[in-house]
Amino acid sequence: MSAQPIADNLFTEDMSALVGARNRENGHIFFPLPLTPDDNIEPIRLASRGTVWTYTVQRFPPKAPYAGPTDPEKFKPYVVAYVSLPGQTMVESRLTGVEPEDVTIGMEVELTAIPLDPDAPPEEQKLIHAFKPVQGE
């Protein structure tokens, strides 16, 4: 078995988009899809491209319930951003493929999936969502 998403209903089946939620009554779009089914809420495919609205950097290893690598020697700070998806919502997400010092507000990014612990054996890897800079058009 290869790497699996960290949770059901986080990504679409083909992993090409995140699954968001839309309120049928007022059209409000948010993320993620709630755990409890609700007749008023329908799943929606979120845009896979957006822009960084804001960000920060997690500089120290988090405590539980964090399930990624926490060894202070090996811990690598990670960027947490809000990515604005046009006409939908802003999704909280890690950024990948960019050093913290090079992140800028407004930068264009696209969805990808990364292992929570890159050092874990492939069959145990859990995939989480992240956005990476869009390479030159």
Place this chain on the structure above:
Amino acid sequence: MSDVCIVGAGIHPFGRTEGRDGMDQGIFAVKQALADSGIEWKDVQFAFGGSAASGNADNMVSQLGLTGIQFINVSNGCATGGSALNAAVSAIKSGEYEMGMAVGFDKHPRGAFNADPSSYGLPNWYGEAGYMLTVQFFGAKIMRYLHEHNISRETLGRVAEKAFRNGVKTDHAWRRSEVDLETIMNAPMICDPLTKYMFCSPAEGAVALILASEKKARELGVPIIRLKSSVMRTRPPGSFEVFAASIDNERGGTATEIASKAAFEQAGMGPDDIDIAQLQDTESGAEIMHMAENGFCQPGDQEQWLLEGRSDITGQLPINTDGGCLACGEPIGASGLRQVYENVVQLRGTAGARQVPGDPKTAYTQVYGAPGVSAVTILQR
């Protein structure tokens, strides 16, 4: 209509007190407040109180005296103290009672607050993937604010520098030594753009306030501090709060803006009428945002304010004169009441080394917390 008055104030020093639990710190503060107002426990007709981590406040009666008093526990997160005060004011305004108490206390373990995703309606992956940290929220929120309003990171450092400078002069503060700007800026980054010194820590402490009707206050013959407004509000649509897996593209207002507006209306005052302000400073960025959200300056003007020392004790509007949360730490249940305590002391003119000059007559407090609650008071001498 006659005003509700604060006739007594007591505080247990903030920080760490080994061997004394949160509730005992609360008792300490209550006894001090009673002595301050020259009354006895049996004279207190009702109480509202709370703590986030140190038990039910109404248990205090077993130590204070079984007088049969009405004692209602308040549990409202970071606004616990503010909400207790708010409820106490209403009880007196209603005419049902003449004198009562608002009390808040807490004792938290060291380190950042631990949070469980399910208690916020979030899936487990949110915590496992490393998003369940309040510090990320503070970093991301002020990062955007600095960008939008063209404020330098150094301004964050100046807020912390001021807090520690004021803390040195404050008996009840936890951090009692100055930290220079360079040290603050070069300290380890916690969540960009906030360094270690720009965050407050969970701590311990307690505050008790005795409130009375104006008539009762006159009978007591103590210095009268009038509560011109006490307002608590929750968030409007489109606010940016902690532990949000998504936020709306369309941005909205804040709980603080709503509470502040209502408080000024209630008091019949505006920001220019205020002589001292205590604003929620969970981290340096919060103080900067709250300066504008409470109407004291335009967004973006904070840089100049800090550079010119306009929010120093000797400035045009002293802000966080006791060092705020940055110097005092944040015992959740007591934090909002500490702000009011500090204003009472300042308005009485008994703040010693940190006394705001010029005989201040009006003072403002604002406490803010998860998930988007804000409480404001305006006091007048």
